[in-house]
Amino acid sequence: MRKKVVFWILAVVISLGTMVYQRLTGPTYEKVYDISHNGADYIFELPRSHGGDTDCPVELNLPEQFEGNIIWRKFPTENSWESLSLVRKDGLLTTSLPHQPPAGKLEYHLELKADGNIIDLGDEENVVVRFKGSVPGWAQIPHILLMVLTVIWSTATIFFALGNLPVYKRYMGMTILFLLLGGFVFGPIVQKFAFGQYWTGWPLGEDLTDNKVLFPLIAFVVAWFLRKKSYSRWLAIGASLVMLAVYLIPHSMNGSELDHETGNVVTGSILLLLSKKMIV
Numbered sequence: 001m002r003k004k005v006v007f008w009i010l011a012v013v014i015s016l017g018t019m020v021y022q023r024l025t026g027p028t029y030e031k032v033y034d035i036s037h038n039g040a041d042y043i044f045e046l047p048r049s050h051g052g053d054t055d056c057p058v059e060l061n062l063p064e065q066f067e068g069n070i071i072w073r074k075f076p077t078e079n080s081w082e083s084l085s086l087v088r089k090d091g092l093l094t095t096s097l098p099h100q101p102p103a104g105k106l107e108y109h110l111e112l113k114a115d116g117n118i119i120d121l122g123d124e125e126n127v128v129v130r131f132k133g134s135v136p137g138w139a140q141i142p143h144i145l146l147m148v149l150t151v152i153w154s155t156a157t158i159f160f161a162l163g164n165l166p167v168y169k170r171y172m173g174m175t176i177l178f179l180l181l182g183g184f185v186f187g188p189i190v191q192k193f194a195f196g197q198y199w200t201g202w203p204l205g206e207d208l209t210d211n212k213v214l215f216p217l218i219a220f221v222v223a224w225f226l227r228k229k230s231y232s233r234w235l236a237i238g239a240s241l242v243m244l245a246v247y248l249i250p251h252s253m254n255g256s257e258l259d260h261e262t263g264n265v266v267t268g269s270i271l272l273l274l275s276k277k278m279i280v
Helices: 002-024 137-162 168-195 208-225 233-245 268-275
Strands: 032-037 042-044 049-051 056-060 065-074 080-086 087-088 094-098 106-112 125-130
Touching: 002 137, 056 065, 065 094, 080 094, 094 137, 106 208, 137 168, 168 208, 208 233
Parallel strands: 049 125
Antiparallel strands: 032 042, 056 094, 065 080, 065 106, 087 094, 106 125
16 A cells, blocks of 8 residues: 555656646746846746737836847748837836737847846847637646646556556556547647647647657557556556656647748748747
8 A cells, every 4th residue: 555655656746747847848938037237136037928819918027227128020030120119017117029820929039228238138049939829728727637647647657567566557548548538639629729720740740749649649559458468567668658758848849830921830840940040
């Protein structure tokens, strides 16, 4: 009994840690800045994702001596750069990036001054913000919960299989069930609301977010059908390690992107080549 409790604690801790890592390293997580001026430190964030039908707000909690501009253009394009002045409102420096269709992106950077002097932010690349449609809670919440349960049960499978406890086979089945519901039922629904397409992974595209749920499913289905073999627990462990491996890939990498010329939402490895835009 004590061994099983330890296995579950380890599974939960490792799973949650992996999911937090995936989220924090993804390209849609806010870019954090930590600057110093006149002996004081200031921390603020620039958004890299925005949902809904509104403009994307940029709000900096900086004192009176700071001022600045946001320089932006559509991404990935060679359009002329446009400028937005930050204005002070309710103690914040604020502006809004213009709304884009779902999967549309803007690249931008901040020009910040304090007491008339330019602040070096240390940027080498522009920030890229991706817009998405509103996703209703009835789709988003089950999707997230089911994917959390998927990773936890998958990780638990590793420990119970290593301990040669037969219950690992049941946990494989639970993992497949959670993955099918979270990744292939609610996942496409969320994708449709957010970016206008149900599926952008293989064979229709190269969206890593979609493909990340496809590969573990294949591994677990193979392990499940061979669960009566003498080596089945090693297949179960291998499938679970595939699950953990894909969760080490940052969330939303190589995701849906609007082609501003055609109006189509595209994905593919070519986007990785276009995603490194230097500040001008």
